[in-house]
Every structure is written in C-alpha cells, then in structure tokens.
Amino acid sequence: MAKKWQSSPHAIADIRDWNGNGTLLLQPDYQRREVWGDAARVMLIDSILNDIPMPKIFVSKAIKDMRTYRSVIDGQQRITTILAYLNDDFRLEDPYSGPYVGKKFSELPQEVRDDFLLYSIDFNEASGLPQDELREVYSRVNKYLVPLNRQELRKADFPGEFLKVSEELANLDALDDMGLFNATARRRSLDVEYVSELLAAQLRGISDKKDAIDECCRDYAAWPQAESAAARAEFEGAVSDVAMIFDATFPMKKTRWKQKADFYSLFFAVLSLKRAGLALPADLSFLRQDLMVLDKRIAPTSEVRILSRYAVYCVSQANSASSRNWRMAFIRAILRGTYAGSIQDKEQRDIVSETASDIRFAIDPNFNGDGCPPAEGFVCGGCGGFDEGVTSLGNSILYWPAGSSVFQLSNAKWAHSKCKDDVDAAAMIDGAEIPGAVDDERDDDAADAGQ
Structure with a gap:
C-alpha cells in the first residue's frame, strides 16, 4: 500500500469519540510521558475557548478489523489535556482570568460546551507507515519543533528490552521511598535515564562514557529473557540492601545519600560486596x-x-x-x-x-x-x-x-x-x-x- 500524508481538520468531538471507542492510541512506546504543568494545561483550554488555532497534530492511521485506528506521533500532551478537561479532571484556575474562572467543562454554559466540541484541529495523518518510520517521524518532529531531553528521544531511537527493563526498575517502590526522584524527574523520564546509567555500569563496568546508555540500548535491544531476568534480580538485590540499611530511624530521603552521585557510589559499593558473596x-x-x-x-x-x-x-x-x-x-x-x-x-x-x-x-x-x-x-x-x-x-x-x-x-x-x-x-x-x-x-x- 502506498504511503501518503493527508492534512485534514477534526473537531474535538471526533477526538473524544475515537478515545471513547478505543481507536485512539495516545502513548505509543516511543512517546514521552506527560510533562505539562497545570498552567500549560489551563492556557491550552483558554486558547480553545478563544478559538485560537493550535499547531498541527501528527498521527498515523491503520485499518484493523474494519476500523480506523489512529496512533499519535506528536500532540499527545495537547490531546491528553483536552480529554482530561472533558472528563472534569481540572478547573480553569490561575493563570486563567476569563469569564469561566474555576469552572470544569461540565460547569460551562451549554453553548460554550458545544463550541468547545466543535473546535477544529488540523491533523497530518499518515497511512501505511511501518513502526521504524513512525519512530523516525516522531524523532524528527521533536528534535526540530519540540524540545525533548535525551532520554525521551531514546524511546524513539532505541526501543527494546534494555529500556523496558530500565523503565520497570525505575518504578521500584523502594526508590520512591528513598526520595531518589522528584515529580519533575519522573515526568521527564530522568528517573529512567538514571536507572539506565546504573544498569549500563552494572553490565559493562563503571565508566565515564557519555554514550554508554546508547550503546546498551543498542546491544541489549534484543536481550535474552534469562539474562535480563538475572540483571534485574541483581539490581533489585542491591536496592533491597540499601533499603535495609536506611530504615525508618534513618531514612535516606533526609540524607545526602539520595543525591545522584552519592547513591551511585553506594549502589556499586553494595553491588561489589554482594558479588563477593557477602551479605x-x-x-x-x-x-x-x-x-x-x-x-x-x-x-x-x-x-x-x-x-x-x-x-x-x-x-x-x-x-x-x-x-x-x-x-x-x-x-x-x-x-x-x-x-x-x-x-x-x-x-x-x-x-x-x-x-x-x-x-x-x-x-x-x-x-x-x-x-x-x-x-x-x-x-x-x-x-x-x-x-x-x-x-x-x-x-x-x-x-x-x-x-x-x-x-x-x-x-x-x-x-x-x-x-x-x-x-x-x-x-x-x-x-x-x-x-x-x-x-x-x-x-x-x-x-x-x-x-
């Protein structure tokens, strides 16, 4: 099938319906996590209420089981914000200063809600793009139009088991208890980047190579399950020891050991001792x-x-x-x-x-x-x-x-x-x-x- 891009407008009502019937994929595996703060979300809704145009949204279309599915390449945060407001998840608060201050979507006048649903957004839609080309489009759009950090771009450039394991390890409850990552780091995938750095050094040894993570993303993209499970268990074992050392009487989150350089030293000191058979x-x-x-x-x-x-x-x-x-x-x-x-x-x-x-x-x-x-x-x-x-x-x-x-x-x-x-x-x-x-x-x- 020939690949083609088409530019077409869609109303917010269409986006709501796609999401409702399960034909809208908001976060493919190469997408970054939601990073907008409250102020940015409120001002997007303000722009819609004032009928101010927004930049195009890029999606890929595919037919499956006689239904059209759309996968978002660029525009996830705008769509997520719109859907959240439609679902009454937030109010129009500071810095909004218009006539609907403090109101959720369901609290707007009926005619305003209708106009909101009819607001039109320009879409660039591609048909028949394979996954590797979708990743390339996402990477190009974000590299040149929207600033992403290096870890967010890795999701597009280096999909595979290494990043998958890093993301799962970054979500360990023990790391939250230690206070290692704040909310901003979580939103911008900096937690995954730091865990990727630890995992890369665990696999390859401590180094100062700036591209060590990228190398591991490439080399362990296809990672045999037994090997990845062993690396995961070793990582979790070291974290578990650190968690035992810092108990409720001496919480890490109140010490310097939650800082990245200090935790790095502590983690690998523990790992080295455990590898020597000590407990x-x-x-x-x-x-x-x-x-x-x-x-x-x-x-x-x-x-x-x-x-x-x-x-x-x-x-x-x-x-x-x-x-x-x-x-x-x-x-x-x-x-x-x-x-x-x-x-x-x-x-x-x-x-x-x-x-x-x-x-x-x-x-x-x-x-x-x-x-x-x-x-x-x-x-x-x-x-x-x-x-x-x-x-x-x-x-x-x-x-x-x-x-x-x-x-x-x-x-x-x-x-x-x-x-x-x-x-x-x-x-x-x-x-x-x-x-x-x-x-x-x-x-x-x-x-x-x-x-």
Missing part, C-alpha cells in the same frame, strides 16, 4: 552510625580531610570513571566492616584507618565518645591512662574490642602502641599502618582533593 547481618546499628557521621561531615570544606576529598569528587569531575571508582571504593571500605564482619582487606584497612585518624585529629573531644577521640586527652584502651601529648599516630593503635562482630568507625577505639599487648582486641591496626601517619603538623595542602 548484611542483622545488626546494622554501627554501620548506620558511620553513615550518619559521613552524612554530617562530608563537605568540600570539611575539617576531615578524606571526607573533604570525597565531597570534592562528588562535584568536581563527578562523572569521571576515576572519581566514581574512588568514591565507590571509599564507601565499600566503610560498608565492608559490617558485610564481611572483619577488617582484613587491605583497601578496607587503609581507608578505615585513614578516616579514623583524620576524624581523630579534626573533631572536637565530645565527638563519638572514646571511639574516635582527638589527638590530645583520650583514654587509652590498654592502660586506661590519659594521653595528653601524643602528636603522632605512630604512637597509637586503632582497635576493636574482643567480641566485636562488625568493624566500623563507630565501634573502633584507640590505645597507645606501647599498650597494645594489654588490649583485649578482636582486631587492631597499628599506627604505623595508617596512611599518612605523621605528626600533628601534617601537610594540610594534601587535603585539597582533586588538585
């Missing part, structure tokens, strides 16, 4: 305390050097592979003390001891009791005496008391190195092992992360 125990109290401390202290101007560095990496080159991997490794080291129930991993020991020593020298004496005391005036866990003048971490050990089942900053303690044989410890790190363990005139310039 969360029942007691998460010390881990939560650590994350509370980090939430409070992470800032570019933080007095804790390593936390300042983390904050800078969330802002400066936040999407670079090196920055992402450094942040992930930092969070993984913090989480590992609970996931593994040990402090034996070298990366973990280095990061935990450096963080503990930075906190010890930076935070006031009241911080965290005797868990992370300042350089002066702490109680030794071996002799019980006060250290009033120690200026070198080489003279100290970081340890966890005997019986400890998790190894977090929040349950760590300090003692004199000379007293380490008197400490009843489940594990310890000698001061000489601590990265950068020098005297209290340490080079503060090293704190300027990213320079």
Whole structure:
C-alpha cells in the first residue's frame, strides 16, 4: 500500500469519540510521558475557548478489523489535556482570568460546551507507515519543533528490552521511598535515564562514557529473557540492601545519600560486596552510625580531610570513571566492616584507618565518645591512662574490642602502641599502618582533593 500524508481538520468531538471507542492510541512506546504543568494545561483550554488555532497534530492511521485506528506521533500532551478537561479532571484556575474562572467543562454554559466540541484541529495523518518510520517521524518532529531531553528521544531511537527493563526498575517502590526522584524527574523520564546509567555500569563496568546508555540500548535491544531476568534480580538485590540499611530511624530521603552521585557510589559499593558473596547481618546499628557521621561531615570544606576529598569528587569531575571508582571504593571500605564482619582487606584497612585518624585529629573531644577521640586527652584502651601529648599516630593503635562482630568507625577505639599487648582486641591496626601517619603538623595542602 502506498504511503501518503493527508492534512485534514477534526473537531474535538471526533477526538473524544475515537478515545471513547478505543481507536485512539495516545502513548505509543516511543512517546514521552506527560510533562505539562497545570498552567500549560489551563492556557491550552483558554486558547480553545478563544478559538485560537493550535499547531498541527501528527498521527498515523491503520485499518484493523474494519476500523480506523489512529496512533499519535506528536500532540499527545495537547490531546491528553483536552480529554482530561472533558472528563472534569481540572478547573480553569490561575493563570486563567476569563469569564469561566474555576469552572470544569461540565460547569460551562451549554453553548460554550458545544463550541468547545466543535473546535477544529488540523491533523497530518499518515497511512501505511511501518513502526521504524513512525519512530523516525516522531524523532524528527521533536528534535526540530519540540524540545525533548535525551532520554525521551531514546524511546524513539532505541526501543527494546534494555529500556523496558530500565523503565520497570525505575518504578521500584523502594526508590520512591528513598526520595531518589522528584515529580519533575519522573515526568521527564530522568528517573529512567538514571536507572539506565546504573544498569549500563552494572553490565559493562563503571565508566565515564557519555554514550554508554546508547550503546546498551543498542546491544541489549534484543536481550535474552534469562539474562535480563538475572540483571534485574541483581539490581533489585542491591536496592533491597540499601533499603535495609536506611530504615525508618534513618531514612535516606533526609540524607545526602539520595543525591545522584552519592547513591551511585553506594549502589556499586553494595553491588561489589554482594558479588563477593557477602551479605548484611542483622545488626546494622554501627554501620548506620558511620553513615550518619559521613552524612554530617562530608563537605568540600570539611575539617576531615578524606571526607573533604570525597565531597570534592562528588562535584568536581563527578562523572569521571576515576572519581566514581574512588568514591565507590571509599564507601565499600566503610560498608565492608559490617558485610564481611572483619577488617582484613587491605583497601578496607587503609581507608578505615585513614578516616579514623583524620576524624581523630579534626573533631572536637565530645565527638563519638572514646571511639574516635582527638589527638590530645583520650583514654587509652590498654592502660586506661590519659594521653595528653601524643602528636603522632605512630604512637597509637586503632582497635576493636574482643567480641566485636562488625568493624566500623563507630565501634573502633584507640590505645597507645606501647599498650597494645594489654588490649583485649578482636582486631587492631597499628599506627604505623595508617596512611599518612605523621605528626600533628601534617601537610594540610594534601587535603585539597582533586588538585
């Protein structure tokens, strides 16, 4: 059958009837979700009431079972708004200022309702266009006439299983509970874009490639069901762990961890630990305390050097592979003390001891009791005496008391190195092992992360 475009006017009454009898397809899989706010919807109705012409609507026609079906290529938001007003879903409120302020459609005078239904809209209708050409028309119309973001255009350019899985994962209830996406992000598919980014890195590894999502959209358009199910289960498993860590007493939505860069680091730290066969125990109290401390202290101007560095990496080159991997490794080291129930991993020991020593020298004496005391005036866990003048971490050990089942900053303690044989410890790190363990005139310039 020859393909052709025809231009023809249709009254709003026709659109209502098509929708009522099920022959109008408002949101093909390449269409974006509804993005108009209340003001835009109200002003469209105002234009119709004032008989002001609107731009053409593009549709594709096809005959099925002796009935004409129309699929909207461009104009979904206008049609959706019109149908919503006909259904009394909203009133004419600010910024509308005409004679029908506050009225729903059913409350308009009869003659006004009749004129509204007779309002004519120009349609460009195509017959016989296959799906790939419909997507091309949608992409061209929106690229040049209506601004769409990159994720909305992907729906036209890269249909397939990868985007389908990303959309389904973006709708996980746990992500809503975490406060990861606001209403605007949901409307503009930015939630799907972010989840696509996570899923792409899950499949291909952390990178800074700007086209990583597009590559996965192409490569996993036809994704075997067993493989996609496995990826989905792994993703949901990591999200489930994050949800367990942030409970009602410590909701993520009230912390920095809901920010995209921080959640990215946390998600892949959890994923890495789970891939190593580790699992969360029942007691998460010390881990939560650590994350509370980090939430409070992470800032570019933080007095804790390593936390300042983390904050800078969330802002400066936040999407670079090196920055992402450094942040992930930092969070993984913090989480590992609970996931593994040990402090034996070298990366973990280095990061935990450096963080503990930075906190010890930076935070006031009241911080965290005797868990992370300042350089002066702490109680030794071996002799019980006060250290009033120690200026070198080489003279100290970081340890966890005997019986400890998790190894977090929040349950760590300090003692004199000379007293380490008197400490009843489940594990310890000698001061000489601590990265950068020098005297209290340490080079503060090293704190300027990213320079």
